Amino acid sequence: TQLLEQSPQFLSIQEGENLTVYCNSSSVFSSLQWYRQEPGEGPVLLVTVVTGGEVKKLKRLTFQFGDARKDSSLHITAAQPGDTGLYLCAGPMDSNYQLIWGAGTKLIIKP
Amino acid sequence: GAVVSQHPSRVICKSGTSVKIECRSLDFQATTMFWYRQFPKQSLMLMATSNEGSKATYEQGVEKDKFLINHASLTLSTLTVTSAHPEDSSFYICSALIVAGTEAFFGQGTRLTVV
Numbered sequence: 001t002q003l004l005e006q007s008p009q010f011l012s013i014q015e016g017e018n019l020t021v022y023c024n025s026s027s028v029f030s031s032l033q034w035y036r037q038e039p040g041e042g043p044v045l046l047v048t049v050v051t052g053g054e055v056k057k058l059k060r061l062t063f064q065f066g067d068a069r070k071d072s073s074l075h076i077t078a079a080q081p082g083d084t085g086l087y088l089c090a091g092p093m094d095s096n097y098q099l100i101w102g103a104g105t106k107l108i109i110k111p
Numbered sequence: 112g113a114v115v116s117q118h119p120s121r122v123i124c125k126s127g128t129s130v131k132i133e134c135r136s137l138d139f140q141a142t143t144m145f146w147y148r149q150f151p152k153q154s155l156m157l158m159a160t161s162n163e164g165s166k167a168t169y170e171q172g173v174e175k176d177k178f179l180i181n182h183a184s185l186t187l188s189t190l191t192v193t194s195a196h197p198e199d200s201s202f203y204i205c206s207a208l209i210v211a212g213t214e215a216f217f218g219q220g221t222r223l224t225v226v
Binding site for chain 1: 202206
């Protein structure tokens with residue numbers, strides 16, 4: 001069974017600090033996606049990583065796909081209150097296009 | 112990026128009535144759409160996979176007669192919550208998979224409150 005374990009589940013830090021969110025699995029994924037969701041809205045796709053070892057940057061957000069394609073991380077540099085939200089990782093199942101979801105990381109950035 | 116429109120964004124209905132939620136892919140065709148339910152502070156829970164022109168595939172524990180899904184075209188899927196009860200109150204989200212793609216794009220979600 002493919003599972004995605006996301007950690008931490010909750011993180012509250014001060015503005016300007018750095019943080020990393022992890023998404024781990026014992027299974028290999030063809031790709032992993034990161035979403036951000038704000039209260040009362042649907043998730044918004046931030047990035048898709050496909051190649052093992054791949055690093056993608058989105059302004060202050062850095063996404064990395066593990067060499068073995070079993071894990072991914074999201075690093076935020078100099079976090080800002082606008083980064084507050086629920087961050088979700090997801091990956092497609094082997095057999096179909098259904099997504100397996102991590103439990104999510106609730107991130108709060110305090111001014 | 113691709114746009115998925117979900118309507119309505121909020122709905123309040125009385126117990127026993129039915130509510131229909133629409134999910135439209137605005138600028139792409141989607142052979143597959145997914146319906147999720149999300150409880151407060153939790154991740155998304157897949158309810159069913161909707162394939163255009165065929166019956167939806169429901170996840171274990173999801174009542175197909177209660178949550179009717181229709182995917183009549185490549186750009187529209189609907190979820191009807193029949194005989195709604197207060198415990199059906201939740202945030203429902205759809206996503207659409209681009210044809211031959213592995214990226215799914217999400218609607219804005221529908222907050223259903225059954226009173």
